[in-house]
Amino acid sequence: MAKLKVGILISGRGSNMTALIGAAKAADYPAEIAVVVSNVSDAAGLDIAKAAGVAAVAIPHKGFPDRESFDKAVSAELERRGVQLVVLAGFLRIFSPWFPQRWRDRLINIHPSLLPSFKGLHVQQQAIDAGARISGCTVHFVTADLDAGPIIAQAAVPVLPDDTADILAARILRQEHRLYPMVVRWFAEARIGVKDGRVSVSGVPPAATLLFSAEP
Numbered sequence: 001m002a003k004l005k006v007g008i009l010i011s012g013r014g015s016n017m018t019a020l021i022g023a024a025k026a027a028d029y030p031a032e033i034a035v036v037v038s039n040v041s042d043a044a045g046l047d048i049a050k051a052a053g054v055a056a057v058a059i060p061h062k063g064f065p066d067r068e069s070f071d072k073a074v075s076a077e078l079e080r081r082g083v084q085l086v087v088l089a090g091f092l093r094i095f096s097p098w099f100p101q102r103w104r105d106r107l108i109n110i111h112p113s114l115l116p117s118f119k120g121l122h123v124q125q126q127a128i129d130a131g132a133r134i135s136g137c138t139v140h141f142v143t144a145d146l147d148a149g150p151i152i153a154q155a156a157v158p159v160l161p162d163d164t165a166d167i168l169a170a171r172i173l174r175q176e177h178r179l180y181p182m183v184v185r186w187f188a189e190a191r192i193g194v195k196d197g198r199v200s201v202s203g204v205p206p207a208a209t210l211l212f213s214a215e216p
Helices: 015-024 044-051 067-080 098-102 123-129 165-188
Strands: 004-010 031-038 056-058 085-088 107-111 134-141 151-158 192-195 198-201 210-212
Touching: 004 015, 004 044, 004 067, 004 165, 015 031, 015 044, 015 165, 031 044, 031 067, 031 165, 044 056, 067 098, 085 165, 107 165, 123 134, 123 165, 134 165, 151 165, 151 198, 165 192, 165 210
Parallel strands: 004 031, 004 085, 031 056, 085 107, 151 210
Antiparallel strands: 107 134, 134 151, 192 198
């Protein structure tokens, strides 16, 4: 059976990109990374992808008059590579409404909080300031509304009394590297469905879409 072709969008180093490339090296992993695209020409992740034998392309957003024209150029590159699923891995651009509509139910992101709590930026500090006892990460579909698409899976970690935003971010990031490859596997195995804004994963108990880690 042909493997699912995945396109990854990055703006920087792309640590989740690296985790996905590593997962895809396994012979039994049902997805392959078809291309990595960055809106930043010197993004470190481009060199990491190339070193791993993955096609990597820079499409600087500053060369376009508006968001939609940039989005269409990125989409054209993804389509040229036969991409079936678009994965955001530290892609620091807000899309025009056109892009999530074009890739509806085939565009996912990972956010470093337990959505719907703590949307936007600086979410680890938001969690600490709010006195949250747990935080984590969420893989969700991308829609025109920021950090508001249907939730696919989450991973939870404790927020400890002495945590700084950086310490908590590192703890969450380790779970992101577990969660994202798992969700992409489910896509490749055609397990994920969306109905009325709710996600189901066939053959996977609902509790298995939430990972827990008690690591400090």
